[in-house]
Amino acid sequence: MTENTHIHRLLDQAFQGVDMTPDAQDLKEEVRANLMARADELETAGRSSSDAAREAVAELGDVRDLLGEQTDAVAPTRADSYAALQQRYRVKPRAGFVVRVVVWAIVAVVGITLGILGATGVLPLPLGPEIALFGFASSALGLLVGDALTQETTTNHPMPQRRAGGYALATFLAAYGLGFGGLVAFGALPMWGIVFAALGVIASIILFAFLGASQTNRQKAWTRQAQAREPENRFEREPEAAARFGIYTVGIWTLTFAAIAVLVFTVGWWWAPVAFAVGFALWMFVLARMLFAPEKKS
Structure with a gap:
């Protein structure tokens, strides 16, 4: 399906008169992605491209409500507790989303449970079905995460579907990867299976790091106003420090899983938790060191 170009014109009209601060620009791009997805749904249902665009924008409402700039809004004050603000701006989850969460949670739990029972020999399952069970469970977890991120919440605007899909894949x-590691640990899979486990986990860490580093603002105006009263941490004051921490994270965990693979193939899988614990401790040390480092002297 071709891109609905009417969305861009109507969205520009909706944001006319709005002070385009960085937060407003971030919100506009988030809204654009959601409107494009909604317009595609309406076109699939039989609307023309122009009608679909107008209906999607109409469903959006006044963008000033999203930005918290409407004149009759009550701005948060220091007297407002965070819990009170949450109650004021509460967004209830949609019934369809709740049903999907329950279904995918059941699939994940059943898949993991049967996979573990098969790996431990309680259930006489061949290796193929055991791998498939962990695959079903992993898919359910990914769908659950991706779907949750595309939902509007009390504090956040919905995430664009492509970015949410990235988190689902990660x-x-x-x-x-952890499922493969479990099969190796239980002896259901030969030692070479740890390579697939390491590849999956390392790839997920890299993808999570990329998505986190490139994430734009999703928080609603009232949340940002409430958080503005809180002291900033170093990563918020110094984005370059956050970027360095992301690079260090990838490096630490890549070396950790490489060490795990070497230990598994040389001295046995029971040494793998030791390497993992060392890697985790090093990662936490780096986090504490960077997050609570002394202030830079001007």
């Missing part, structure tokens, strides 16, 4: 890779 979750799938992490879960499937």
Whole structure:
């Protein structure tokens, strides 16, 4: 389906008169992605491209409500507690989303449970079905995460579907990698299976790091106003420090899983938790060192 160009014109009209601060620009791009997805749904249902665009923008409402700039809004004050603000701007989850969460959670739990029972020999399952069960469970977890991120919440605007899909893929890779690691640990899979486990987990860490580093603002105006009263941490004051921490994270965990693979093939899988613990401790040390480092002297 071709891109609905009417969305861009109507969105520009909707934002006329709005002070285009960085937060407003971020919100506009987030809204644009959601409107494009909604217009595609309406076109699939039989609307023309222009009608679909107008209906999608009409469903959006006044963008000033999203930005918290409407004149009759009550701005948060220091007397407002965060809990009170949450109650004031509360967004209830949609019924369809709740049903999907329950279904995918059941699939994940059943898949993991049967996979573990098969790996431990309680259920006489061949290796293929065991791998498939962990695959189903990992897919369910990925879908759950991706779907949750596309929902509007009390504090956040919905995430664009492509970016949410990236988080879903990263979750799938992490879960499937851990599943392969479990099969190796239980002896259901030969030692070479740890390579697939490491590849999945490392790929997920890299993808999570990329998505986190490139994430634009999703928080609603009232949340940003409430958080503005809180002291900033170093990563918020110094984006370059956050970027360095992301690079260090990838490096630490890549070396950790490489060490795990070497230990598994040389001295046995029971040494793998030791390497993981060392990697985790080093990662936490780097986090504490960077997050609570002394202030830079001007």
